[in-house]
Amino acid sequence: MPTFPAALGLTSCQVEQVIRLAGMAPSLHNSQPWRFRIMPHLIELHADPKRRLPVADPEDRELRLACGAALFNLRLALTQAGVHPLVTLLPSLGSATALAEIRSGGHEHPRPGDVQLCEAIPRRHSHRQPFQNTPVSTEDRHELVRAVQEEHTWLHVVPPGQLGTLEGLVHRAHRVQMSDERYRAELAAWVGRGDDSSEGVPLSAAGPKPGLQDQWVNRDFTVGQTERAPGTKFESHPLLALLCSRTDDQEAELQSGQALQRLWLTATARGLAASVISQVLELPETRQEVHDLLGGHAAPQALLRIGHGTTTTAAPRREPAELLINGPAQG
Numbered sequence: 001m002p003t004f005p006a007a008l009g010l011t012s013c014q015v016e017q018v019i020r021l022a023g024m025a026p027s028l029h030n031s032q033p034w035r036f037r038i039m040p041h042l043i044e045l046h047a048d049p050k051r052r053l054p055v056a057d058p059e060d061r062e063l064r065l066a067c068g069a070a071l072f073n074l075r076l077a078l079t080q081a082g083v084h085p086l087v088t089l090l091p092s093l094g095s096a097t098a099l100a101e102i103r104s105g106g107h108e109h110p111r112p113g114d115v116q117l118c119e120a121i122p123r124r125h126s127h128r129q130p131f132q133n134t135p136v137s138t139e140d141r142h143e144l145v146r147a148v149q150e151e152h153t154w155l156h157v158v159p160p161g162q163l164g165t166l167e168g169l170v171h172r173a174h175r176v177q178m179s180d181e182r183y184r185a186e187l188a189a190w191v192g193r194g195d196d197s198s199e200g201v202p203l204s205a206a207g208p209k210p211g212l213q214d215q216w217v218n219r220d221f222t223v224g225q226t227e228r229a230p231g232t233k234f235e236s237h238p239l240l241a242l243l244c245s246r247t248d249d250q251e252a253e254l255q256s257g258q259a260l261q262r263l264w265l266t267a268t269a270r271g272l273a274a275s276v277i278s279q280v281l282e283l284p285e286t287r288q289e290v291h292d293l294l295g296g297h298a299a300p301q302a303l304l305r306i307g308h309g310t311t312t313t314a315a316p317r318r319e320p321a322e323l324l325i326n327g328p329a330q331g
């Protein structure tokens with residue numbers, strides 16, 4: 001008896017591959033807060049409440065972004081396998097944890113662009129190291145903006161006149177979070193685990209220990225390390241971009257997660273690297289100030305730093321079989 005049931009006209013092996021690719025999505029602290037229920041005619045995407053991060057993400061906004069990113073991978077992987085995915089977000093008859101239902105809309109040949117994005121899934125990693133000092137080209141920038149629009153959200157490329165204000169807010173959020181014992185304890189539980197861990201951020205992927213001299217201060221995943229390599233200096237002009245939604249509700253968060261992943265895979269396919277800088281959007285007061293910076297018309301969902309990277313290390317993932325819900329979903 002195979003662990004993976006066949007579904008949507010795909011074989012057990014194909015379904016396993018689809019779930020494996022979905023599980024390669026990014027998530028806060030690599031918490032991988034998703035689960036899947038497979039039925040012959042339907043795949044359900046659920047939030048995993050046991051993987052919530054109640055201090056950094058008390059409203060589960062980033063949890064839904066991560067699940068939206070997993071949903072985008074799932075859509076791509078289904079298309080790659082020849083299935084046109086029909087997605088219902090927040091199904092009204094679903095359980096409390098159900099975030100999306102995916103059915104087959106018939107056979108579909110993948111478009112060349114989708115093939116490239118699907119191939120980029122295993123190559124996409126968070127790049128927390130300094131970038132090279134080569135600016136992102138205008139053409140690349142247009143493609144990134146277009147990728148986000150395709151998912152019904154938009155990208156605000158932060159103009160030079162707003163960088164100073166945003167930088168100050170990023171530093172403030174970092175200081176506030178790092179002075180909160182509960183936040184530090186939650187973070188510590190997800191970093192510096194052994195090589196055999198299949199979740200959390202390993203030291204090898206942590207990037208340099210953040211310094212207050214850094215323009216875009218990173219989240220500190222370097223628990224236990226007190227120094228960084230001498231001479232570490234971040235690039236002077238990364239592309240800073242805010243992914244925004246029109247509304248600020250659960251559906252917009254799932255939509256933004258899909259857009260985040262289309263953006264990040266588009267960047268990867270074009271040879272660019274990215275990291276996410278979220279602390280500023282986790283504190284309600286600094287998120288409000290970013291909202292005001294945008295003129296009050298858009299809900300900021302994710303801040304990305306994009307540029308030309310060097311090498312990155314992959315963060316681990318759980319096996320697809322561990323992501324399955326067998327039987328009715330538990331709340």
Ligand SMILES: Cc1cc2nc3c(=O)[nH]c(=O)nc-3n(C[C@H](O)[C@H](O)[C@H](O)COP(=O)(O)O)c2cc1C
Binds near residue numbers: 024027028066128
């Ligand atoms: C909603 C969300 C917020 C994130 N915030 C940060 C962040 O503030 N700093 C950071 O370095 N990475 C951040 N990440 C990236 C995750 O840490 C990363 O995706 C995870 O560790 C898995 O690693 P990978 O992206 O290399 O696959 C975020 C990812 C998501 C989806």
